[in-house]
Amino acid sequence: MTPANPPKTDAKRHHDPEIRGFASDNYAGAHPEVLAAHALANGGHQGAYGEDDYTAHLQQLVPGHLRASAGAFPVFNGTGANVTALQALTDRWGAVICAQSAHINVDECGAPERVGGLKLLTVPTPDGKLTPELIDREAFGWDDEHRAMPQVVSITQNTELGTLYTPEEIRAICDHAHERGMKVHLDGARLANAAASLDVPMRTFTSQAGVDVLSLGGTKNGMLFGEAVVVLNPDAVSHMKHLRKLSMQLASKMRFVSVQLEALLAKDLWLRNARHANEMAQRLAEGVRAVHGVEILHEVQANAVFARLPHDVSRRLMDRYRFYFWDEAAGDVRWMCAFDTTEDDVDSFLAALKEEMAR
Secondary structure, eight states: OOTTSOOOOSOOOOSOTTOOOOSOGGGSOOOHHHHHHHHHHOSSOOOSTTOSHHHHHHHHHHHHHSOTTOEEEEESOHHHHHHHHHHHHOOTTEEEEEETTOHHHHSSTTHHHHTSOOEEEEEOOSSSOOOHHHHTTTOOOTTOTTSOEEEEEEEESSOTTSOOOOHHHHHHHHHHHHHTTOEEEEEETTHHHHHHHHTSOGGGGTTTTTOOEEEEOOGGGTOSSOEEEEESOGGGOOOHHHHHHHTTOOOTTTHHHHHHHHHHHSSSHHHHHHHHHHHHHHHHHHHHHTSTTOEEOSOOOSSEEEEEOOHHHHHHHHTTSOOEEEETTTTEEEEEOOTTOOHHHHHHHHHHHHHHHHO
């Protein structure tokens, strides 16, 4: 089809595209360049289940960002990526050490434990970040048959609280875990935002820091759907292809996942999108700091702003803009910026916040 003869559809628009919010970067649509890539991959017949030219080309792109030996396994979503990756790193009796606030513990409906069949050993953290000392609270009992065996440390970059690990902090965690015979998984749902904020290549705090397996995010950074499990250390896993299928994450028309990842990674779209989202979060944080009675809870290092304000103000503001309570009892909320958040979006939200605080 050409622009002069656009394709027709019987589907109808069921939402108002002018409505904006700060609930999640998942609320954003797909980036136009990703949509264009999707259309590019359409038409004709291509091999199914990853036997296509787009997935083959992805295997050439990913190593350039991460490691020469890296292998990418496209999957449907982030939970699927995490569960598949953790299964690949553990035995049936294995356990995973993670922060108590980790997505795999709080927001995946028990999938790592119920679907993956592994035990999560959680550690409270003040800022969502593990340290070697915190890891040691659960890193013991390898020879105790009565206890699930700690085999993996899972960290998130950036964390669920919007904080960042430095490359040196991740290296220290990886060295500590490896010295104890454990492997390291990194949940990188917002990996691009971390790289943009740190102003370093993704490899600096993943493969070069010693991470064994990575869940590489895309949906929160402009893709329609899809993520990838990236094996950085081939010696750390086995039978990834079989585990992906067993975990119900093998796409029959994989080219439509792979081409989206190509759209992000081929040049700098992944970085442009992430930098913009981060910049909008900084703009939002700067405006919030000027509002008396609103407290920013964590350093704003990526595209999330965590704040505390009166409960009734949040409720009224939610009638105007969609966002979530993080801890409703404490009055804590989370505001997320996305690749398509505009300066006008931020400024309008700040004006509404000031109005509601003044009531």
